[in-house]
Amino acid sequence: MKDQASAPRRLGEIGLNNFPPYLMNRIMGRYNASLREDMAHQGMSTPKMRSLAVLSVIDGILIRELAIYAVVEQSTLSRALDGLAADGLIRRETDREDSRATRVFITEKGRATFERHWPAMARAHDQMFQDIPQAEQQAFLATLHKILRNVRRNEF
Amino acid sequence: MKDQASAPRRLGEIGLNNFPPYLMNRIMGRYNASLREDMAHQGMSTPKMRSLAVLSVIDGILIRELAIYAVVEQSTLSRALDGLAADGLIRRETDREDSRATRVFITEKGRATFERHWPAMARAHDQMFQDIPQAEQQAFLATLHKILRNVRRNEF
DNA sequence: CCAAGATATTTGCAAAAGCATTTAATCCTG
DNA sequence: CAGGATTAAATGCTTTTGCAAATATCTTGG
Numbered sequence: 001m002k003d004q005a006s007a008p009r010r011l012g013e014i015g016l017n018n019f020p021p022y023l024m025n026r027i028m029g030r031y032n033a034s035l036r037e038d039m040a041h042q043g044m045s046t047p048k049m050r051s052l053a054v055l056s057v058i059d060g061i062l063i064r065e066l067a068i069y070a071v072v073e074q075s076t077l078s079r080a081l082d083g084l085a086a087d088g089l090i091r092r093e094t095d096r097e098d099s100r101a102t103r104v105f106i107t108e109k110g111r112a113t114f115e116r117h118w119p120a121m122a123r124a125h126d127q128m129f130q131d132i133p134q135a136e137q138q139a140f141l142a143t144l145h146k147i148l149r150n151v152r153r154n155e156f
Numbered sequence: 157m158k159d160q161a162s163a164p165r166r167l168g169e170i171g172l173n174n175f176p177p178y179l180m181n182r183i184m185g186r187y188n189a190s191l192r193e194d195m196a197h198q199g200m201s202t203p204k205m206r207s208l209a210v211l212s213v214i215d216g217i218l219i220r221e222l223a224i225y226a227v228v229e230q231s232t233l234s235r236a237l238d239g240l241a242a243d244g245l246i247r248r249e250t251d252r253e254d255s256r257a258t259r260v261f262i263t264e265k266g267r268a269t270f271e272r273h274w275p276a277m278a279r280a281h282d283q284m285f286q287d288i289p290q291a292e293q294q295a296f297l298a299t300l301h302k303i304l305r306n307v308r309r310n311e312f
Numbered sequence: 313c314c315a316a317g318a319t320a321t322t323t324g325c326a327a328a329a330g331c332a333t334t335t336a337a338t339c340c341t342g
Numbered sequence: 343c344a345g346g347a348t349t350a351a352a353t354g355c356t357t358t359t360g361c362a363a364a365t366a367t368c369t370t371g372g
Contacts, residue, residue: 019281020284020296021184021284023300024180024184024187025227027303028177030307040331045358057172071182074322075360075362079322082322100319101319101321102321118167121167128303130306132303136295140299141179143295144176151187203328203329220349220351229329229330230352231352238352256349257350
């Protein structure tokens with residue numbers, strides 16, 4: 001009987017609490033809502049914030065790559081970048097080798113802005129993992145990597 | 157040195173790939189996008205789908221509870237329910253004990269509709285966890301439960 | 313080397329989401 | 343037990359999304 005190895009049969013049978021995607025949506029719903037609260041005041045949106053976060057780590061990336069890393073639709077991202085550029089937080093620059101493509105660079109002001117928001121993200125993260133042993137957190141992270149590899153459709 | 161127990165110092169130092177909320181957003185972004193593709197054709201939206209999914213497990217729930225379980229803003233949910241009711245997939249009924257509140261019930265047609273969509277959810281789930289041992293999946297699930305308990309603000 | 317097809321980004325537009333307000337009912341406190 | 347505070351849900355309105363189409367550039371087979 002090599003049954004049920006992976007896919008649960010019916011949602012009713014396994015229950016919401018044993019269906020990981022459900023739990024992950026619940027968790028990320030809270031996480032994102034709490035960040036949104038924090039940012040709303042300062043005229044920052046989720047796509048903008050995510051863009052800055054990614055750029056603070058990987059600068060000079062192509063827009064299409066940023067869309068993937070930041071988990072934002074490209075058209076939405078395009079407009080978010082308009083806003084960030086208008087505020088001087090990022091700078092767009094046509095790629096040298098391919099003039100269709102655009103690279104995005106974070107400015108000093110952009111970094112400073114992100115640093116101001118980072119504590120809220122760190123706090124949200126800490127709350128998520130409070131009272132969870134380091135070893136368990138490591139194992140969790142390792143599984144997340146496997147899952148991402150399973151679902152992503154890109155090279156990164 | 158009881159440092160760094162939980163909150164990483166700066167995102168740049170730890171990297172996106174070691175920041176669980178980032179990975180979870182990436183993963184759920186894909187999961188939800190893939191479901192959305194599947195549903196768009198059949199005039200079904202994410203809030204509608206999530207409502208049916210929750211109701212298929214917990215029927216006769218209050219709207220405000222459904223909003224939490226389904227991870228949907230209440231005003232958005234209200235309109236999603238309008239749509240579902242119009243299609244005869246759910247039924248709203250004023251609560252007996254508190255006539256401000258409304259309970260939502262899934263109809264047979266609603267169940268049937270959910271069953272039609274369920275395979276796509278199961279498929280997405282299977283893809284996520286392919287090649288991940290059962291024991292690891294169990295551990296992952298256990299950690300998700302802890303995290304949800306850490307972040308939720310409600311009794312459920 | 314040119315046309316047809318592919319790729320990167322932006323933009324138009326309609327649908328969706330979210331905040332704040334409204335309506336209605338219940339709770340609670342003095 | 344009246345009246346202000348609270349809670350549930352719906353609605354008005356504005357902003358944000360996201361799809362699809364447009365624009366611009368690049369690539370490649372003939």
